Amino acid sequence: xxxxxxxxxxxxxxxxxxxxxxxxxxxxxxxxxxxxxxxxxxxxxxxxxxxxxxxxxxxxxxxxxxxxxxxxxxxxxxxxxxxxxxxxxxxxxxxxxxxxxxxxxxxxxxxxxxxxxxxxxxxxxxxxxxxxxxxxxxxxxxxxxxxxxxxxxxxxxxxxxxxxxxxxxxxxxxxxxxxxxxxxxxxxxxxxxxxxxxxxxxxxxxxxxxxxxxxxxxxxxxxxxxxxxxxxxxxxxxxxxxxxxxxxxx
Ligand code: SF4
Numbered sequence: 331x332x333x334x335x336x337x338x339x340x341x342x343x344x345x346x347x348x349x350x351x352x353x354x355x356x357x358x359x360x361x362x363x364x365x366x367x368x369x370x371x372x373x374x375x376x377x378x379x380x381x382x383x384x385x386x387x388x389x390x391x392x393x394x395x396x397x398x399x400x401x402x403x404x405x406x407x408x409x410x411x412x413x414x415x416x417x418x419x420x421x422x423x424x425x426x427x428x429x430x431x432x433x434x435x436x437x438x439x440x441x442x443x444x445x446x447x448x449x450x451x452x453x454x455x456x457x458x459x460x461x462x463x464x465x466x467x468x469x470x471x472x473x474x475x476x477x478x479x480x481x482x483x484x485x486x487x488x489x490x491x492x493x494x495x496x497x498x499x500x501x502x503x504x505x506x507x508x509x510x511x512x513x514x515x516x517x518x519x520x521x522x523x524x525x526x527x528x529x530x531x532x533x534x535x536x537x538x539x540x541x542x543x544x545x546x547x548x549x550x551x552x553x554x555x556x557x558x559x560x561x562x563x564x565x566x567x568x569x570x571x572x573x574x575x576x577x578x579x580x
Contacts, residue, residue, distance in 0.1 A: 345577065402440050441465060454472065456491050472502070481539060510539040518560050522560040
């Protein structure tokens with residue numbers, strides 16, 4: 331692999347189903363590999379011999395397998411073709427995973443070229459702050475997670491998240507926390523405190539664990555209670571499930 335080829339899982343066009351850019355049409359570039367192992371993860375994270383599944387027409391789900399690693403020019407010509415055939419459709423390109431910052435060396439050469447075609451939105455687990463340093467000049471928007479133990483199984487990431495958010499706040503950023511029925515008050519207090527310690531006006535999203543059929547793993551009263559707790563710290567706390575699931579989008 332060189333700096334112009336990346337291990338990818340999928341490239342496709344869809345509606346952003348969660349977080350601050352919800353509802354917008356994006357080109358999704360899903361990188362393989364992750365630095366964490368969350369309990370709820372349904373994303374293939376490891377590098378494997380699997381090809382990348384690449385859509386040919388945007389949103390038509392006419393995937394073809396493309397050998398990994400995928401060269402950058404293949405992605406650029408795909409997006410250029412989508413621009414010609416479907417002008418103005420895509421708001422931005424979502425760099426997602428897995429954890430895309432695991433591929434930060436590749437992204438250093440990819441992002442400036444992708445950004446000529448579309449604004450760059452980074453979806454990240456919000457831990458790899460030194461990798462973010464290398465890329466932040468080439469990013470327009472950041473959606474970062476704060477991983478809480480009750481839903482992710484991850485512990486002790488708090489200070490990494492705080493450092494990451496300090497750096498990410500140089501850009502248009504929001505924070506997302508996945509919550510379930512078992513989520514405890516202190517987890518939301520601690521997450522919201524991290525956000526308010528950086529800037530109280532950073533949008534804060536509580537995302538109920540969302541099943542394939544669109545139902546959520548938290549009761550209506552509990553989610554209101556968690557929103558009330560977060561609102562003591564942050565100016566704007568929204569509750570948004572993963573809407574792409576009940577719309578049949580990817
Ligand atoms: S950070 Fe995302 S991709 Fe990585 S293990 Fe957690 S849910 Fe899966």
